[in-house]
Amino acid sequence: MKINSSEIKWHLLFIILVLLLIYPLLFSLSTSFKTMSEAFQSSSLIPADPTFSAYDRVFTTINFVQILSNTFIIAALVTIFKLVTSVFAAYAFVFFHFKGKTALYFLLISTIFIPFTVTMIPNYITLSKVGFVDSIYGVALPQLADATGIFLLRQYMKGIPMSLMEVAELERASHLTRLRTIVVPLIRPAILSIGIIFFINSWNEYVWPAIMIKSEVNYTLSLALQMFVSSEGGTDVPVAMAVATLTMLLPLGLYAVCQKFIIGTFAQSGIKG
């Protein structure tokens, strides 16, 4: 693959950028195989005497399976509800015509602009009133809808030719049928890609679970990291890196499997002007 000279400099630039972005991931991986003292001695990427002691400590001291399933349940719940509510809302904003549609749309979109410092205290108090604090469902509950989802899915739904919907109209297909048989199948790649983004964001979420979750049995992966970080007693760095690496496994796996998919969807039609 001959790359002509003028492009060399761009390729170099991108390669440096990729190395800069990949290095921390490799650093985390390599440290997770080092002993406590070696972690502090050298920052070389190849551990002198690699050991599984960090992973062993992770699996023995914390109930890793429970934490993994908590994280998965929250992420799955949040993703499914966000997708369902977003698909229905986006459908309404594209295929229905009613007075006040624009106002309602911007009312929903404005939630993107509400910082979490506004929502954290009131939601905490509301959820504690109904006994949802320190429960994974309490973490998921306020996140069952997402304006970014509505915004993005609306873009993709706009790409569906109107004539296809008119065919359905001529068959007196109900809106639910149109959604099921035409709209959803046509934008399935977009739904899955946005779904994966929702899943990964919820999987990695730290701030809201940190406020809501108290007992270890409800911990998520991001919180599990804290169980090895103590300003008083010091940090077990290799274990922190092991947890970090394990946290990355599923997102990386998902991404590797659906990467063509995600990149394709976002790259192909993005946000149309």
Next chain:
Amino acid sequence: MKHLMKWLCLLLASVMTFALAGCGGGSAPKEATKENGKTVVTFWHVYTKNFGAPVIKQMVDDFNKSQDKILVKEVYNPDMYPGLMKNLQADVASGKAPSIAMIGYNYLDYFNENFQYVSPEELAKKDTKDPDYLSKTFLPNVLGLAKTGDTQVGLPFSISAPLLFYNPDLFTAAGLDPQAAPKTWQEVQDYAKKIHDATGEYGFYMQEYQDNWATQGLLTSNGAVILDENKKAAFASKESEEAYQLYADMVLKDQSALHIAADEGIASFYSGKVGMLLGTSAKIGTITQSSSFNVMACPFPAFGDKKVEIPAGGNFLAVTAQSEEEQQAAWEFIKFIMQPKYLAAWTINTGYLPPRQDVVNEPSVQEAIAKTPALKVAFDELPSLTPWVAFPGDVGVKAEKMFADMRDRILSGEAPATALKETQDELNQLLK
């Protein structure tokens, strides 16, 4: 559009009324929570898997097995004492509270003023088995750590002492004798300079957390007073200025001391890039594991021949249970874990000093002291421990941050006198 808006406001109004009715602080005490017949005691602590949690788990399991009336559940709170206070705050806001909470000494006043709790004295009086448990087991100065005015808020559980760790290899490289550890801050400055000049590494680093713990030791050991009798800030004195000037000179003039965030500074000590580290005895375990050199330690340096006065770090146990039955159960559990056997395990695993005198002659503790000399240094510092100054009421939470900010201002070049004066005035303004 009108129709839509009308409907929306209606919904919002109804939601608001439902929420407002509910908010506004805790509710009346309710009876103890039960679980298959046992009284549940929730024990909030701040210890991580690599530091203290295994011992806590051991204590809780042993206690639960030792009787069948009470079931203790331990709950870990991240971010140490501020983290636990945040959770306590939030829980009380929603009408709940743990049975026992581990409160940092510097939150003593804030806790006392804002939270409902039962004093250990009261619990001891009601406990027919040994009513004078307190005076029998604890030294007055230890009890003093968790006392404000004359109310005993809780029972001291962990006591950490600030001590000076050092790297013998860097000492020898700079021509210093590792056995002759520095005794005074003047010697520390001198040693630091020698290490820096000889090896190019940093000579000294003091842990820089968002609190005034280590720096309080620096100031009070030179005779400064943080909070005077009528609860007014009085630390902007010549003694404080002198102490901070020495520290600032090491950082700015000699460039022998490192001024950096805590985690990075301590990591630098582990990797042999810093000669001396002023840290907490609580880190003895992690420091020995993480350093590749043979870590040595010596007591908190003095200013000339002045008496060393250093704050005790750590926490006390407060009984925040709201029902009578739960309070009794909590008291049982506290007495159980305050047995020498458990306090010994606690000291060995965490490097904290035990709140009871008699724990030091436990065989396991003697053995640990022999193995890690740093532990011995910590025990030697017990007599010179004084309470970690807790500013009264809501000011308590702000004071720590203001002291940390003051430290950062001085160590980045601001004259100690002005920084001290401004911070003192600000604090006194808040105390009015």
Next chain:
Amino acid sequence: MYSIEFKNVIKRFGKNEVIKGLNLSIRKGERLILLGSSGCGKSTILRMISGLETISSGELYLNGKLANDMDPGDRGIGMVFQNYALFPHMTVEKNIAYGLRIHRIPEKEIADRVKKAVTILNLDGLEQRLPRELSGGQRQRVALARALVKQADFFLLDEPLSNLDAQLRGKARKELVRIHEMYGQTMIYVTHDQIEAMTVGQRIAVINDGRIQMLDTPHEVYRRPANLFVAKFIGSPSMNVFDGQTAAGTMRLNDTALPLTPGWAEKVGTAGAEKLLAGVRPEDITLTAEPEEGAVPVTVQYHEDYGSRVGYYFTINGEEVISIMRDDVLQGCRQAYWKPNPGALHFFDAATERNIGYPEEAAE
């Protein structure tokens, strides 16, 4: 009883009136063409029948029932869209059977109907293909099959052949007529292509500016255009029109006065129009190299060779006129002579642009 009737229907998009007072009656089973250039409103009329466009005012009757507010799904419409509107994610079979499955028609019957449509439109073997795997022609036939399989009363086609290339279009036209005769539905066909209109339509409605200019058989529309617009629109190259300069039974062409036939003289006289425009179709003009009695001398300025035919350009009363002849009699540009054939003349009132009609003997 008409199967589709428009009664002074008006359609507005915002303030702009797209259909201005439409009155149209379509007989059952008829093949009617809505012909006009783009933007004339022909698609809007089709969409109003299907219910995809609302009616601003006036009434639409389907099979005698008032249909203004009838839901598109209840109108019994099978429609072929210009871009075929095939579902990209469904196989050919699923596309064709989509409507039937919505109406929960028993699978057995669905299979039969689909089988029949597939064979008629020779789509055999393509049932499991996806639209993107088909050629333009095949896709068009799938769209047709989907509309037909409904066996609905009305069969609406919105420029169905415009995306096909020339040869395919010819074949597709014949198929459309064949299928219509087989299924016998009322077929409304929208196109801007007059050849399609002439070959497919039993009747053609020439539309311009939201109004029907003429509604009649292809032959009448070509032979007896109701007004100047229809005259010019039908036929390509379009009809030559120039100032007839008629006076007292004569027509003056480039200062040569030619006598009108008695029929025309009488017609022109009684037309009561201040000024008349004369029209002749290019293929009705024969030029001769030699002068002839009653012929007008013309100078041919420009000459085009279309292979099977030749075009000569000259001017009559200041207007450019073109003559199309089979063979190149003039061998290039030069002086020529034109003897107008009275049977091929058309006269329009310059003011109203309406055709003044034809004398009896000329209507052969």
Next chain:
Amino acid sequence: MKSADDQSAYRRRERRLAFLFVLPSLAVFILFMFYPLLYTLYLSFFKWNMVSPKMKFVALDNYVNLLTDPVTVTIAENTLLYIVILVLFNFLLPYVLAFVNTFLMKKGKYIYKTLLFSSSLIALVVGAILFQWIFNPVSGPVGAIADAVGVALPAWSKTPGLVILVISLVAVYKAFGYNFLILLSGMNSVPEELIEAAKLEKAPNSNIFTKIVVPLTSSTAVYILIMTIVQGLQYVFTPIKVLTQGGPNDASSNIIYQGYDYAFTFYETGMSAALAIITMLIFLVLLYLEFRFVEKGVYYEN
């Protein structure tokens, strides 16, 4: 004449169904977004520490205290610096690189968007710990390189300005890949031939970018710009909390972290609420921008 009520009956049925479709999202937003907004507005007029049963009504005191407090000036400056750095690294850089990747590179250019996206998968709390480690000027890899080169690096965690740069890099690390990908997709709406034509006239790349590419990709770009600010300021919260807790001397705190600090460190719920409302007002400006640019094209197209 057509029956007016038939038509409006159809309209009403259509409208009710549309509302049913929007209701799930709307209900969640009302309960967990709009109600908190109103409740925060309500709280911003009180002095309360979330514990004591009494809430003192102080009217606009919180707002006055906030606006007169010198710390707020630092916070505002910090927030601006965060925005500048975030816009520079998370908007301008990926925007230019997307242009370069699409139009100035021919072969082998698709692999980069895949690789660059991988860093968006990381959890911010992990990113924070990693960056604290890697950027340790004394014992981290960066420190080692500096020693090798013989440069004495300042302690970024104690240097105002530098601390914001390093913390922002954590947010850049998280968002860069994603933004690059979306901006890359925006490039699809620029017809290839336009660029070819400009190249024929030897137009410099910078000119092609500003005159042709920017106008045609404006709505995607504005979307990313807005997200970079709104999301960026909230992304940096985690590294601030984990690494510096706003220190040294508030030099790394921003409008979002300070709101958290007031609520959960100083237990001044009123001040936190007031700051949150001010943040909301600033973000509303961005909402208007979103409407003016991003929605304009898209909205009228259907």
